[in-house]
Amino acid sequence: MTSAAPIRSQNPVDYLKRYYGYDRFRPMQEDIIQSVLSGRDTLVLMPTGGGKSVCFQIPAIMLPGITIVVSPLIALMKDQVGALHLNGISAAYYNSTQTGREQRNIEEDCLSGKLKLLYISPEKLLTESFLSFLKRINISLFAIDEAHCISSWGHDFRPEYTQLNILKEAFPSIPTVALTATADKLTRQDIAQRLGMSDPAIFVASFNRTNLSLQVLPGQNRIQQIFKLLQQKPDTSGIIYCLSRKSTESLASKLQEKGFNAAFYHAGMDPNERSRIQEAFLRDDVRIMCATIAFGMGIDKSNVRWVIHYNMPKNIEGFYQEIGRAGRDGAAAQTVLFYSFADVATYKEMLAENSPANLGLQLAKLERMQQYADAHTCRRQILLSYFSEELPEPCGNCDVCRDPRVTFDGTIIAQKALSAMVRTGERVPMNLLIDILRGSRSQQVLQGGYDQIKTYGAGRDLRFEDWRNYLHQLINVGVIEIAYDQHYALRRGILADQVLYGGRRIDLVRPDDAPKPVVEKTKTKSETNRDELFERLRVLRKAIADEQNVPPYVVFTDTTLEDMARQKPVTPDALRNVSGVGERKLQLFGKQFLDEIVGYVRGRVQAGEKPKGSTQLVTFDLYNTGMTIEEIAAERKLTPGSIAGHLVQLAKAGYDIDLEALISPEDRYEIEKAINVIGLEEGRLKPLFDYLGGRYDYAKLALVAGIMG
Structure with missing residues (x-):
């Protein structure tokens, strides 16, 4: 090359x-x-x-x-x-x-x-x-x-x-x-x-990154939910953004205990260690980065397949830039935001303490971020509208679009919950409050005398799980808050008095309309095979990247590897047609990737399959046994002209084929003389066949054209 x-x-x-x-x-x-x-x-x-x-x-x-x-x-x-x-x-x-x-x-x-x-x-x-x-x-x-x-x-x-x-x-x-x-x-x-x-x-440019899926999940049991999400994405790279330095360290530790390849990153680390960790992530030596927003500006890593926000960001600009670190290669990537009203309260406290000059602007931006998290309409439309871009139709690639929410007037439910909280002195945690509302005769209810309050049993028409779901929604919208320093007691949130006394309506989503787990489709055999080749190419890419001392995505992006796995090129010209393969990379790495693809294709042929790119290799293997063009054609039930065409293409691609040995000097001389007289359009042998009166078959014409060209 x-x-x-x-x-x-x-x-x-x-x-x-x-x-x-x-x-x-x-x-x-x-x-x-x-x-x-x-x-x-x-x-x-x-x-x-x-x-x-x-x-x-x-x-x-x-x-x-x-x-x-x-x-x-x-x-x-x-x-x-x-x-x-x-x-x-x-x-x-x-x-x-x-x-x-x-x-x-x-x-x-x-x-x-x-x-x-x-x-x-x-x-x-x-x-x-x-x-x-x-x-x-x-x-x-x-x-x-x-x-x-x-x-x-x-x-x-x-x-x-x-x-x-x-x-x-x-x-x-x-x-x-x-x-x-x-x-x-x-x-x-x-x-x-x-x-x-x-x-x-x-x-x-349009802010509509269609390859990014958008999802918001309730902030309860975040770690367990993260474990489940990551189990569905083995051997992929991703970032988990956390609000505090301490959170990055504890989360990374918990993930490591579960066997995940995780590390943490924040501004308080030793600069050399921080650089080492970032380098390890860029090179795929670390797969999962638990980080504060100190990590990521300008991160060029194109194969980040997911971004999770452990806490809600404080503005949409930051959120958009952080999720934008996923899927830079254009392939599908997942973004998940865990949201609880407690995150909003934390930010407001921080802003109140610091009292920045643009406090009003920061609070307004925080409110817009909260509206995105609370939304029951297409999240992408909300996101794009912030950047003054209209998306006429719902996107189809966010959790709300995939599982449309049907809301109902849940004001009575909210008032019952708030009334029970007030009558218990705002001292009881969620599970006990639900027991009180449902009229339970549990030991805790009876010992506290909660069976004597006016709202005891006022919510017995709802299941325990339904009440838990509604209370989480009420926490997320600010009607209720959790007193973490008071043994997780529930107390009135900023909207509570408006709901109890001010006629404020609260819309809720029925549990049956809440997001459902996405069930992965069973893959077809061709998809499974493509994934297998992709993994082989990915291993090769990592080895080359380490040798070159660069991150793997610098060699080729995931989308380029996916295109290779789909097209299965077996010659340099075919590899040149793969998206993302420029001349310099073809020259540097082409042979190694072609060898890997050829080895894979041969293996599939031996298993009785006929993958794309295999027909030329089957011809080549038969040629290496000493068979003639006619014998190969008979064996493969193809014309001799097709077999000769395969051999010419393979010879041009650098395979060890002696085209001159396949035709007699006399026949070659006559055909060359005719080509010199009438010329030859690329890929068109019929005018030459007619000029020679049909004395030479297409196989011989193809061989001479290949030798001359």
Whole structure:
């Protein structure tokens, strides 16, 4: 597999195919690239996993100078640059982890024009010495990644980003592209203004990540529910976001006890240990990361198959960015949010204690997040409406769409529960309250004298499990709260008085209409076989990644492996047609993946199956036994022309086949002479057959055409 010649095209799609292995852009990518190539300042709002990097990497390759990429996370630069190298793109990162000699080498590469992209942190970029150095090199573009960090309205404000306006002052003629995954209208305007952009083109891509399923589960028994969820997803990578550092450690420990490959990550850890754990997760050595929101910004790992929120996030921007770390490769991924009203109360207490300047805004954002969690309508419509995007029809890929809720007026149920709580002094836990409502003669009820209160037995028409379900719903909407410091006693929540005395209506969902466990469909034989090949390819990918010292998804994404497992290519040309296989990766890894696929296909043939890609290999195996083309054709009940075609394709793909030995020199001479006279259209042998008066069969014509071509 020889190295491909450089591209001279002005068409971005040609670069996409060559370097990334894809035939077409995702929505909006090409328009953004054209805007950047035209020299216009450009602001890109594109969801995580939407393909932001390509929007500045392809212009970087096509433009004559070097692109400076400002990125806030030093830890990720190495992997981003490693991925570019495997795609055949010259790039480097420049940060404080390098020696002076390494940095001087990079500077020399910049000055000599060897590099197309240089990744750098804002802190390093803004030093006087580096700004002076930038004036000595040919810069074509500045790309500001995670641009929401520049805005105090953004959810992840970074003070050092605010100084980036110096780039426009020092280099007014060089265009800037700013990219972010989450920014409301206010934040977008702030980004453009603070960077000093001149009449920027603004692109807002759809926030509708259709491959992500959305689910909200009640916050009770979270750990048991997580165990069940993870048992359904063996050997997959995922993140569990927790509110506190302590929670990440205890949850990781409990998962390890159950045999799960888990670790924890938070800002209080030793920086070296934190880097080691993050690296282990990126490389699939750790599968499950229990983390605070300190983990994840800019995480490029494309094969995260699920994200679980152990606690409700404090705003939709953060939630959307965190779930966006799942399914970046476009394949199906699951997101689960555990929600209890206690999380809301915790955030409100934290805000009240800290009393930030924008307290009203933060409380409003918290309320929007709570509305999402409480929703009985399509969750994706709620999520998208927050980002000013309309989804006309329910999505079909959230828990509400899959199991539509039917609500009813549950105000009487709420009032009965609240009345019983008040009459017991708000001192009893949930199970005892239910016993009182149902008129139980249990020892606890009788000892407490609770059989004497007015609401004793007022809820005997409902089953114990139904009452438990309704109380959980009432806790989630704020009618009731749990006093964790008072032996889990139930007490009045913020809406309680409105329900008891203010005519507030409360809608509840009947337990029978609550979400049902999703039953997995039984897989067909072809799906099972495809999964088996996918697993073999995944093991190979991990071995290659470790050898190359890069994360596995940098070699090939899960979607590329799935496409390989579906297509089962057995030649380099066929592998080139797999989505995500660019020229450089074909050259580096093609043979190893083809060998794995060929071995798998042969095994299936021996088992009596006929998988895709097997017909050429069966012909090749028979050829290796010494059979002639005619004998192989008779054995396989195919025409000699088809068998000759198989052998020609295999010979071109590098298989050990001597085509010249399969035809006499005399016949070859006559056919070559005819081809030189009339020419030969690719794949069309009939004109040649007619010209030669049918004296030579199609097998011989195919062999000579293969030898000449």
